[in-house]
Every structure is written in structure tokens, then in C-alpha cells.
Amino acid sequence: MTRADAATSSSAAGLGPHGERAAGPELAALTQSVREEARSHAFEVALLLHTRASDWSRRQIAGIEASLAEAGAKISDIIDCEFSPSAQVAAIDRLIAARPDAVIAIPVGGTVVTDAFRRLATSGVRLILLDNVPSGLLPESDYASAVSCDNFRLGQIAAELLSPHVPPGGRVCVAAYSVDFFATAQREIGFDKWMRCERPDIRLAHLKFETPARAVEVIATYLEKEPEPDGVFIVWDEPAVAALPVLSACKRPPAMTTVDLGAAAAAALGEGRILCGVAAQNPFRQGAVAAAAAILVLTGRSVPSWIVVPALTATPRNASAVYREVSGAETLFTSSPVA
Numbered sequence: 001m002t003r004a005d006a007a008t009s010s011s012a013a014g015l016g017p018h019g020e021r022a023a024g025p026e027l028a029a030l031t032q033s034v035r036e037e038a039r040s041h042a043f044e045v046a047l048l049l050h051t052r053a054s055d056w057s058r059r060q061i062a063g064i065e066a067s068l069a070e071a072g073a074k075i076s077d078i079i080d081c082e083f084s085p086s087a088q089v090a091a092i093d094r095l096i097a098a099r100p101d102a103v104i105a106i107p108v109g110g111t112v113v114t115d116a117f118r119r120l121a122t123s124g125v126r127l128i129l130l131d132n133v134p135s136g137l138l139p140e141s142d143y144a145s146a147v148s149c150d151n152f153r154l155g156q157i158a159a160e161l162l163s164p165h166v167p168p169g170g171r172v173c174v175a176a177y178s179v180d181f182f183a184t185a186q187r188e189i190g191f192d193k194w195m196r197c198e199r200p201d202i203r204l205a206h207l208k209f210e211t212p213a214r215a216v217e218v219i220a221t222y223l224e225k226e227p228e229p230d231g232v233f234i235v236w237d238e239p240a241v242a243a244l245p246v247l248s249a250c251k252r253p254p255a256m257t258t259v260d261l262g263a264a265a266a267a268a269l270g271e272g273r274i275l276c277g278v279a280a281q282n283p284f285r286q287g288a289v290a291a292a293a294a295i296l297v298l299t300g301r302s303v304p305s306w307i308v309v310p311a312l313t314a315t316p317r318n319a320s321a322v323y324r325e326v327s328g329a330e331t332l333f334t335s336s337p338v339a
Helices: 032-039 055-070 085-098 111-122 151-165 182-198 212-225 237-248 263-271 283-298 319-326
Strands: 044-049 074-080 102-105 126-130 145-149 171-177 203-209 231-234 255-259 275-280 306-309 312-314
Touching (some): 032 283, 044 055, 055 283, 145 283, 151 275
Parallel strands (some): 171 231
């Protein structure tokens, strides 16, 4: 168990897309014998991502690459879909023709990409999903495993961190992703449920943005109609950081929390002004776990259908330590791996 794990719940707060209870990341650890077996095959794994532009994605790629290298495998391709479902569908068809041994993917939509991912599965390419499981895809038949952070808990953490900064009867704006995306939806649900249970006095307003670039415009429009909210929650750090100048321009800038601790978010958190807390994923470790799950599947072993990496809590006081961990500086696995 890493230092950050010790500060989190021993079990996930949320369930998987099919109601699964979460399995811990130690269940995807690789033994030496599995690594040696995998090296004899020299597996190739393609990555199909929503974006390569964020710190979160770069760390996840680094975790995947490090874990594959331990098993003598390599990344054959990294595809950036730029949050476009149509681009992802086209990329899947190219991957079916290219036939890598496995694909690690973040689906960028719901039902709109389901058929394409099902075609990939029936082509014989093994599929590991990250964070999002489109409606209609089933474990075992369509994908081997989905690896995620505890996104419901991330939403709860963000609410807990924001609550002390909101006065009784205060207003909080929740800016969420409009795309059918399991991970961000779970964050919003977790945030809302915590607030309803623990701070029913707070009035919540919900906004939706379809792309990160649109988030600032949506928030600015809201502030014109409803100036000076007491708090803001934005479901991940890229649009949250982009919104900081708009929030700073308020006569009474609100406190804000978000999810993910990229470099810009870590710097803003360290300043201790508007961004008062971050519910952090561990993308390096998540990538490493996903890669290990792919190796286990490719060597004929079973893996849990829903694997969850614990959520972390970042505040101005511990931002540097959490930032080091999510960057990959901590030990990936410390529990005894399964054979």
C-alpha cells in the first residue's frame, strides 16, 4: 500500500458500470513468471485515447509504457481522438486492420461508439478499457477489463473539500461534461449526493459543456446571470484551470474544487487562492495497472472486469507530495501479485 492509499478508503465508494464491486489494483500485478512468458511473445499494444494533450494522458501513457516494458511488450501506436467519437470510430476500423495484440482505450462517447468497439472485440484484438464503458458493451464478451479511479469517491472528495468554504445557504455551481461518459457522470453524482446528505442548505446549479474548450464560455455566461457564487466544482482540471481567470474577475471570487492534479492545477492549488482542493486520480498507476491487465489477458489469465485505483486528496498543504505520486514517483505495486 502506498502512502496515498493509506489515506483513502480500503474499498471503492462507487460500483462499476454493470454494478460490479471493485477489485483492487494488486489483482493485476505481474509475477516474474508471467513477465518471462510475455517476453517470449513480444506483444504489441495500441493506445486509443481521448486526448494526448493533458498531463493526465501523458502520465497514463508513461505508466502503460513502463508496465509493458517489464513484460517485453511495446506500444505499437498512440491515437489521439481529440474528444471526437467519429474520429474514434474511424481509428477503431484502422486498428482492426492493423491487428495489434491488444488495445487499451478510453471511449469518448456512449452508444455512438459501442458498435465500433464491439467490432474490435470480435476481430480477436483483446480490449482493456479506461474509465468509460459505453452502454451495451459487456465484460468478457466485449472487453476483458475496465480500469478506473474511484470516480464516485472523487466527487465526494471534491464536495468535502469545497464545503468549508461555502457559508450556510450558499450557492455552488457544478460544471459537468455533457457527453455520456461514465467516469465524469460518477463524479457529478458523488458530488451531488454528498452535498445533499451533508450540506442540504447549499443550493446547487448545474451547467454542461460538450468540450473542454467550451467550459469557460459556459461558466462565463452563467456568471453574467448569477454573479458571485460561493463555490464552483468542475469535473476535471483542464477546464477548471482554464476557468480561473474568469473566476478571478468576480468581485468576490468563489472557492473551487476539481478532479485531477496536472501541473497547472498543482501550481494553482499551491497558491491557495481560488482552487482550494483537488480530488486526484493516479494516472501513472492506472496506466500501469491497465497494461498489466492486458499482459495477463494475453498470456491466458483472467482479470477482474472492474479494477479501481484509489482516489487521492490534495490540498494546498500536501499538493507537492500528491503531485509527485500521481507523476509516477511512488511504487506501483506493493501487495503480493497473483500467479
